[in-house]
Amino acid sequence: MLFKGVLKKMKTELSSQVQYFMDFEDDFIHMNQLLDKEISITFIGYQCLNCGKDKKIYRQGFCYDCFYETPLAGDWIMKPELSKAHLDEEDRDLEYEKRVQLQPHIVYLANSSNVKVGVTRKTQVPTRWIDQGAHEAIEIVEVPNRYLAGIAEVALKPYISDKTNWRTMLKNEIEDINLEEKRDELKQYLPEEVQQYFLASNKETEINFPVLAYPTKLKSLNLDKTPDFKAVLKGIKGQYLIFEDNTVFNVRSNEGYKVNLEILAN
Incomplete structure (x- = not known):
């Protein structure tokens, strides 16, 4: 076929x-x-x-020209802390940027090769975790826009990785971690303007791959x-x-x- x-x-x-x-x-x-x-x-x-x-x-x-022109590839996508739609400032297409950036976002912990911190739109949970090959994940905060999620991620990076080792993930060399304890441990490092959005009682999501x-x-x-x-x-x-x-x-x-x-x- x-x-x-x-x-x-x-x-x-x-x-x-x-x-x-x-x-x-x-x-x-x-x-x-x-x-x-x-x-x-x-x-x-x-x-x-x-x-x-x-x-x-x-x-x-995307081809070379489109990568540098389309709003689907703006710098704020890879670096959420660069989001400016909440300030009514355009990067490439303000209408698109408002539609994507000004919606609930999740800062999360995902365990694939190691525990890492990441950002995704709320509508992309658990899709984002699956795409990263995480066998367990948990939300840390839920914020109303992408900028707040970005500054929270930046604040946590000195204390936890934001990268996945794809080789380790694919070999399934994994270790189970208590993500609820890790979430509570990291709370103290969240920026003041994000503290009110901390999620204290949600549970880990477990993911099994075929x-x-x-x-x-x-x-x-x-x-x-x-x-x-x-x-x-x-x-x-x-x-x-x-x-x-x-x-x-x-x-x-x-x-x-x-x-x-x-x-x-x-």
């Missing part, structure tokens, strides 16, 4: 085990059903997620260098496909790449 489309971040659904879906323009693939099957991925071109043109992808699924076998050594698939690839799919974690030969493929890092995805064997 052959599917063709532009790669975008896989859609997810939290249940007893995370469910993954590849959303192509004309096809919707339930990726969990492909576990233990041989599949091929063939790179056939680019399609910028903003302008739609066949131009080499630069970052985040993985039949974790890799022992990692080889990352680069479609520009290896445009034709095939192997047996053994797992999905975060936004990575994990194959039997220890190859891993970051779907999100390849947004904007047009591919043929074919199921070769049952």
